[in-house]
Amino acid sequence: xxxxxxxxxxxxxxxxxxxxxxxxxxIDALFGRVLIAIxxxxxxxxxxxxxxxxxxxxxxxxxYYVFSKLSLKGMKLVFEVGQQKTDxxxxxxxxxVMIGTWLTHLFGGSAGREGVAVQIGxxxxxxxxxxxxxxxxGRIMLVIGMAAxxxxxxxxxxxxxxxxxxxxxMDYEALxxxxxxxxxxxxxxxxxGLEKFSVAIKNTINLTGTxxxxxxxxxxxxxxxxxxxxxFSLSKLKAFMGETIMNxxxxxxxxxxxxxxxxxxxxxxxxxxxGTNIISAGxxxxxxxxxDWLLKLLFTIFTLAIGFQGGEVTPLFSIGTSLGxxxxxxxxxxxxxxxxxxxxxxxxxxxxxxxxxxxxxxxxFGGADxxxxxxxxxxxxxxxxxxxxxxxxxx
Numbered sequence: 001x002x003x004x005x006x007x008x009x010x011x012x013x014x015x016x017x018x019x020x021x022x023x024x025x026x027i028d029a030l031f032g033r034v035l036i037a038i039x040x041x042x043x044x045x046x047x048x049x050x051x052x053x054x055x056x057x058x059x060x061x062x063x064y065y066v067f068s069k070l071s072l073k074g075m076k077l078v079f080e081v082g083q084q085k086t087d088x089x090x091x092x093x094x095x096x097v098m099i100g101t102w103l104t105h106l107f108g109g110s111a112g113r114e115g116v117a118v119q120i121g122x123x124x125x126x127x128x129x130x131x132x133x134x135x136x137x138g139r140i141m142l143v144i145g146m147a148a149x150x151x152x153x154x155x156x157x158x159x160x161x162x163x164x165x166x167x168x169x170m171d172y173e174a175l176x177x178x179x180x181x182x183x184x185x186x187x188x189x190x191x192x193g194l195e196k197f198s199v200a201i202k203n204t205i206n207l208t209g210t211x212x213x214x215x216x217x218x219x220x221x222x223x224x225x226x227x228x229x230x231x232f233s234l235s236k237l238k239a240f241m242g243e244t245i246m247n248x249x250x251x252x253x254x255x256x257x258x259x260x261x262x263x264x265x266x267x268x269x270x271x272x273x274x275g276t277n278i279i280s281a282g283x284x285x286x287x288x289x290x291x292d293w294l295l296k297l298l299f300t301i302f303t304l305a306i307g308f309q310g311g312e313v314t315p316l317f318s319i320g321t322s323l324g325x326x327x328x329x330x331x332x333x334x335x336x337x338x339x340x341x342x343x344x345x346x347x348x349x350x351x352x353x354x355x356x357x358x359x360x361x362x363x364x365f366g367g368a369d370x371x372x373x374x375x376x377x378x379x380x381x382x383x384x385x386x387x388x389x390x391x392x393x394x395x
Contacts, residue, residue: 014180020181021187022184024121028148046272053259059103061307082165094119094123110315147161153186153359153363204368205372223341223345224345226323230350275319278296282324293318293319316351322342340361351388
């Protein structure tokens, strides 16, 4: 391609990135603010809402089967479009996944939001690209939308979108448009009242003593194994549930009964929703139980495996935060700093990304401990062994 043609094409992508960023940022703000309001309402009234979780599951499933059964594929469908196995993502996926996620959270399921926002961004950008006859590179349009969806931390959103698309290499052609869409979406959503999470970490670790270095290595290994456990278990349980109870209506209703009961009994819905309550407790020096990370992991896997809607990322942040606090106490390292390292590294391991979690460390916790974030995330990434929550990723 000649330089002039390259510049023209790049400008086209950047214009598209701006448009996608504004629209997706607006939708993200709506989605996020409603989700926050729902979460606050559920926290107060969980004892009246959790018993209806099986019925909510039935409604979610019926909604998809009636309006767009194809949309049940979610992120898998996004990657299939990138692989050119299919050529479209139904626009109905956007309202369905938003409403389905709201219902999951309202009635106490354990799930996230970022994965949903990424689906919304990818669906919208792909549809706009087709509508405007923008067929040059569908993969770049997907990356633009995914980055816009995961917009609360735009640097990590950019690299996350690029890293989950292609194994073993970075699609640098998509870098500038993805960065533009992520920052535009972040600015738009923040302007509409969706707040960004950040914490100032005051403690640090001096990597001079042998004991400290060994402790840091152990920390990275355990974070990596936790992310790997989440990814592996989610994949296996989804497959097991699909093979054991093939009727999706029956599966979600029957399995949601013990899920709701356990969520109700164990600490009164502590493990429902996003897990931001555990994240806040971890960084505020409040009570974190030694089993918080494991129960949040199990409840999230079970919620998503039986068919409820929602993402995995915020629960992963919660798992990493609570595990970091506990490991910090055991290893004699600053618990809050370990919580921050776990927040980034468990996410990176579970998603099989490296640069994105390092950027999360920079954007959420500042640059003072970047060397530690790099070391921990590299170790966690290596331990992961190329397993990801996105079963259809990497093409």
